[in-house]
Amino acid sequence: MDSIDINTLIMIKQGYDGLRDDFIDSNKGFIRRIASYICKRNLDWSNDDELSIALMAFNEAIDSYDPNRGTEFTSFCIMLMRSRLIDFFRKNNASSLSLSAMDDEHLNLIEAKEAQDRYSITNAAEERGIEIRLFNEELSQYGLSMADLTVSCPKHRDTRKMLFEIAAKCGQNKEIIRYLKKNKMLSIKEVIELTGVKRKFLEQWRRYLIALLIIASSDEYLYLKEYIDFGNERVVI
Incomplete structure (x- = not known):
């Protein structure tokens, strides 16, 4: 491996x-x-x-x-x-x-x-x-499943690219990841402050972004990371 x-x-x-x-x-x-x-x-x-x-x-x-x-x-x-x-x-x-x-x-x-x-x-x-x-x-643990991700996957490439960029940036922020892991939910306020993205956009793609952050912040999903090059899309989850 x-x-x-x-x-x-x-x-x-x-x-x-x-x-x-x-x-x-x-x-x-x-x-x-x-x-x-x-x-x-x-x-x-x-x-x-x-x-x-x-x-x-x-x-x-x-x-x-x-x-x-x-x-x-x-x-x-x-x-x-x-x-x-x-x-x-x-x-x-x-x-x-x-x-x-x-x-x-x-x-x-x-x-x-x-x-x-x-x-x-x-x-x-x-x-x-x-x-x-x-x-x-x-x-x-977050109330999500692979089926949820399939349904909530953004169809437009630009949307996916933006979500990948948000995940890459937030994945490096210890407070956002700590909050996510502890509360099993996304800290919308902190993500907005870090990225400047609108709340409506984050609310719409919350489930998909959570999944990306789980992968981005973990050392355990090496194969899954092969399918995602954060900031440079390869294959969507």
Whole structure:
């Protein structure tokens, strides 16, 4: 995945272990997405032990990954995190383990290379699916859904471009984002003061702008950001 800096990984494996903590911290979004997908629910760093297990698996992957085997580091991480989470659920007799994970007994029996190859093929599609599912879950906290965005999507390119520019500017404003995250609504007054846009325009496109701000202010929606180049439209949500 694009968020993982392979050059830094190589340096760590060459002995620059001082880079390890920053490398792990910069990839917490990836770790959370994969762990949430495996556990079939949205995990939180402050509450869920599964994320600690996934974090340890990621750290283990740094040490045990062999680039000479011709597989991607992300694929190897997915295999290792899934295996460690399955072990965790078995040891704790957790009833919340998904059936797909319970049925995957052979993950502990097959060679790591085979698991890596399998995930290498499906990794991109799974990552996109994870992001869309997590994004839809986050939208629900705002009383929105993907269906709402489809209905409220502006048809005119100039309108979309203006909304992208507003989102790009507001996404850098900590107060606006803090208010949005805390109250699950847009601070129209602060957006007007920052951008000079008319209230009527913001009220009309409020739902769509909220969705753009969620993406713009997060490090977890890397694939979705590929579809949006804020200020230079590519593809609409």
